Amino acid sequence: MKKLNVIALCGSLRKDSYNRKLLQIAKKIATDAGADVTEFDLRELNLPMYDGDVEAQGFPESVQKLRRAAESADVFLFATPEYNASTSGALKNAIDWLSRAPKMLPGKVATVFGATTGMSGTVRGQMHLREILADTGLLLLPKPVVLIRFAGTAFTPDEQFTDQKTHASLKELIEKTLKFSGAVHYT
Numbered sequence: 576m577k578k579l580n581v582i583a584l585c586g587s588l589r590k591d592s593y594n595r596k597l598l599q600i601a602k603k604i605a606t607d608a609g610a611d612v613t614e615f616d617l618r619e620l621n622l623p624m625y626d627g628d629v630e631a632q633g634f635p636e637s638v639q640k641l642r643r644a645a646e647s648a649d650v651f652l653f654a655t656p657e658y659n660a661s662t663s664g665a666l667k668n669a670i671d672w673l674s675r676a677p678k679m680l681p682g683k684v685a686t687v688f689g690a691t692t693g694m695s696g697t698v699r700g701q702m703h704l705r706e707i708l709a710d711t712g713l714l715l716l717p718k719p720v721v722l723i724r725f726a727g728t729a730f731t732p733d734e735q736f737t738d739q740k741t742h743a744s745l746k747e748l749i750e751k752t753l754k755f756s757g758a759v760h761y762t
């Protein structure tokens with residue numbers, strides 16, 4: 576069976592981001608399940624804000640880099656923080672660039688998960704992100720929903736979850752998403 580090509584993106588830019596820690600665990604689960612996983616660090620990539628005039632001059636190099644990788648991807652993993660009840664501007668901007676013609680996302684599979692320091696665990700951010708992703712034509716499984724609440728106490732010093740149930744739930748989400756991608760022939 577073909578090895579699945581997975582792209583991992585974290586919506587938080589900061590170095591000590593809880594979502595970055597969460598994404599590393601998700602990447603390991605996907606790699607252990609046999610996928611090829613590539614993370615793009617949005618701070619390093621430094622995509623310009625989407626601007627139609629810039630696009631009209633041709634996609635900037637950083638945008639091309641992400642779009643080239645997305646073209647051959649089967650699955651996208653999105654770790655999202657919750658900013659004012661939504662996803663982050665950085666992640667939305669990356670998705671906006673990927674959604675432009677020729678479109679890189681329709682018929683591919685994605686999943687979302689997220690961590691907040693508060694009690695919502697990104698439930699509102701994930702709902703917004705799911706709406707945005709559905710509009711791009713990405714396909715997502717509805718469940719399980721992985722919410723990391725009180726992220727300040729959710730990780731051990733060696734960057735694992737303090738609660739094993741959280742790991743089991745993320746593993747179920749990633750493994751089901753990879754299986755779903757293998758089963759989908761949408762476009």
Ligand SMILES: Cc1cc2nc3c(=O)[nH]c(=O)nc-3n(C[C@H](O)[C@H](O)[C@H](O)COP(=O)(O)O)c2cc1C
Nearest residue numbers: 587592593594595656657658659660691692693695
């Ligand atoms: C602009 C801004 C808005 C935020 N809004 C929310 C929010 O709506 N809900 C929430 O639970 N946490 C909110 N937070 C707190 C974040 O959950 C917290 O900063 C978290 O650590 C961000 O993720 P990161 O650790 O991956 O950077 C907000 C933080 C910022 C900077």
